[in-house]
Amino acid sequence: MTQESSQVAPRYLTGDKAGLQEFLAKFDVFLFDCDGVLWSGDHLFPGTVETLELLRNNGKQVVFVTNNSTKSRADYRKKLEGLGIPSTVEEIFSSSYSSSIYISRILQLPENKRKVYVIGESGIEQELRSENVPFIGGTDPAYRRDVTPADYKKIAAGDESIIDPEVGVVLVGLDFHMNYLKIALAYHYIKRGAVFLATNIDSTLPNSGTLFPGAGSMSAPLIMMLNKEPVALGKPSQAMMDSIEGKFKFDRSRACMVGDRANTDIRFGLEGKLGGTLGVLTGVSSKEDFVSGDVRPHAYLDKLSDLLDLE
Amino acid sequence: MTQESSQVAPRYLTGDKAGLQEFLAKFDVFLFDCDGVLWSGDHLFPGTVETLELLRNNGKQVVFVTNNSTKSRADYRKKLEGLGIPSTVEEIFSSSYSSSIYISRILQLPENKRKVYVIGESGIEQELRSENVPFIGGTDPAYRRDVTPADYKKIAAGDESIIDPEVGVVLVGLDFHMNYLKIALAYHYIKRGAVFLATNIDSTLPNSGTLFPGAGSMSAPLIMMLNKEPVALGKPSQAMMDSIEGKFKFDRSRACMVGDRANTDIRFGLEGKLGGTLGVLTGVSSKEDFVSGDVRPHAYLDKLSDLLDLE
Numbered sequence: 001m002t003q004e005s006s007q008v009a010p011r012y013l014t015g016d017k018a019g020l021q022e023f024l025a026k027f028d029v030f031l032f033d034c035d036g037v038l039w040s041g042d043h044l045f046p047g048t049v050e051t052l053e054l055l056r057n058n059g060k061q062v063v064f065v066t067n068n069s070t071k072s073r074a075d076y077r078k079k080l081e082g083l084g085i086p087s088t089v090e091e092i093f094s095s096s097y098s099s100s101i102y103i104s105r106i107l108q109l110p111e112n113k114r115k116v117y118v119i120g121e122s123g124i125e126q127e128l129r130s131e132n133v134p135f136i137g138g139t140d141p142a143y144r145r146d147v148t149p150a151d152y153k154k155i156a157a158g159d160e161s162i163i164d165p166e167v168g169v170v171l172v173g174l175d176f177h178m179n180y181l182k183i184a185l186a187y188h189y190i191k192r193g194a195v196f197l198a199t200n201i202d203s204t205l206p207n208s209g210t211l212f213p214g215a216g217s218m219s220a221p222l223i224m225m226l227n228k229e230p231v232a233l234g235k236p237s238q239a240m241m242d243s244i245e246g247k248f249k250f251d252r253s254r255a256c257m258v259g260d261r262a263n264t265d266i267r268f269g270l271e272g273k274l275g276g277t278l279g280v281l282t283g284v285s286s287k288e289d290f291v292s293g294d295v296r297p298h299a300y301l302d303k304l305s306d307l308l309d310l311e
Numbered sequence: 312m313t314q315e316s317s318q319v320a321p322r323y324l325t326g327d328k329a330g331l332q333e334f335l336a337k338f339d340v341f342l343f344d345c346d347g348v349l350w351s352g353d354h355l356f357p358g359t360v361e362t363l364e365l366l367r368n369n370g371k372q373v374v375f376v377t378n379n380s381t382k383s384r385a386d387y388r389k390k391l392e393g394l395g396i397p398s399t400v401e402e403i404f405s406s407s408y409s410s411s412i413y414i415s416r417i418l419q420l421p422e423n424k425r426k427v428y429v430i431g432e433s434g435i436e437q438e439l440r441s442e443n444v445p446f447i448g449g450t451d452p453a454y455r456r457d458v459t460p461a462d463y464k465k466i467a468a469g470d471e472s473i474i475d476p477e478v479g480v481v482l483v484g485l486d487f488h489m490n491y492l493k494i495a496l497a498y499h500y501i502k503r504g505a506v507f508l509a510t511n512i513d514s515t516l517p518n519s520g521t522l523f524p525g526a527g528s529m530s531a532p533l534i535m536m537l538n539k540e541p542v543a544l545g546k547p548s549q550a551m552m553d554s555i556e557g558k559f560k561f562d563r564s565r566a567c568m569v570g571d572r573a574n575t576d577i578r579f580g581l582e583g584k585l586g587g588t589l590g591v592l593t594g595v596s597s598k599e600d601f602v603s604g605d606v607r608p609h610a611y612l613d614k615l616s617d618l619l620d621l622e
Contacts (some may be wrong), residue, residue, distance in 0.1 A: 118530070176457060177457060
């Protein structure tokens, strides 16, 4: 799949003015992973704003691509704004949005099976609403409680007071309020035939310089119980690339994916057959990963703002 | 490991008086899986009490072996009593007990790393107390809450108000109150060097004629985040067989494991090199599983009470 790219050593562009000019001239669109590229946690990297400005001033389209499913695009725009990065909702692609698009426009659900049972936070709910997809679960306090003996019996019997017969999809994202009842319900909906989707399957979530449970950790019990993997809509799933392309109608050969993780961001760009992939060393992957790992970008930089050397 | 047994067709003993006599004469000790063998959920199978009585009257030692980690041995004895089955605490081996024995007698923990961080219910706590093992977590209400922004920072910093430096073991069992904070803490303790143990790794738990998340579902997010399997103490782990033998000092060649699941109960007996394994068809595995599956018992019965045909 990525044989060609993964066998060629990536070009190191930091300080290479001619190389940078040449690289940038190839692309009209830049897809950015955010955390680890533009900022880390709440810390904006110096030069991020100026670099994005430089690209825009040179007529490049900028798209922010995030696997963060807890935020809607509007929430994410606020986050960017809070960090001092100008953006529009239209420039943002989150896994919650990608999931909603997939459910509303790609899945062909029967008339009476259009409801989504959500494990996740309000970002998913907002994006489902924006696509007019009916849902239950999510942040509804009725699901934030202990399981009771009556629940077991009702779930087993498919009692409609707890099992909604119109649920045709289970969508699992990061849920800070995950509990036994939510997992039990998701399991039973899938056993009854619902499609098993995950916003993304990142097992961990960076925070405060370390790692916490990610969206993939919410799917993990279900994967083990069902012996079945979900369809994942975030990077590196090509379902996400397809929806980005569906929206921006860009020429893939003139697009470049920028990211810090070889096995998600760079793989996402390579499998999507984008014209370019650019790694940065301010996040998860190391120089060694980029230079001699299984998944190698076309080029890499010490940090994103090294692009400013163009000028 | 079980090549010999797994390639021979098991003997079908229902209605075969001579076969039953011959089979039973070989053993002094019978290890019983419970749910699916003696009862199902809250329904006691007819003839269970009489069959156990028959075995005891014939001088056989009876041991109840359960992966249920939510109950202590004392709780389990009450459950047996409630179903009309006479027993003593000494006859019961639960995965919570097996885990406590493993921690107190087998793990060699440094002096300042003897505390256990528990994900699980009171059964585990009772058994840890019975072995004088200090622990935190478990049913403590302080852990039954949402994660807060302050938690991330404190956990990342290893702040002793939330990360106990004496924790040297993480023990994960079935926890009906599992939540994001508990998983995050378990992850960080293991990353800091704690031993990763699971009472058992059954992905599901039978209830009300269907399945719900089991103890393995509590370990699943951690396995995914850490890319590491726990040491599991329940069936079919031989750590459980070793502690049963440690207590009863029986001759393995004169012991028989009775169970309804080929891949846990029967495997447990075969890998433990017991003299016999007896499958029953009142639970999970089917006749086909026993006759032509990968893991085959030495003999099988339609139901346990078919042993009464002896008389």
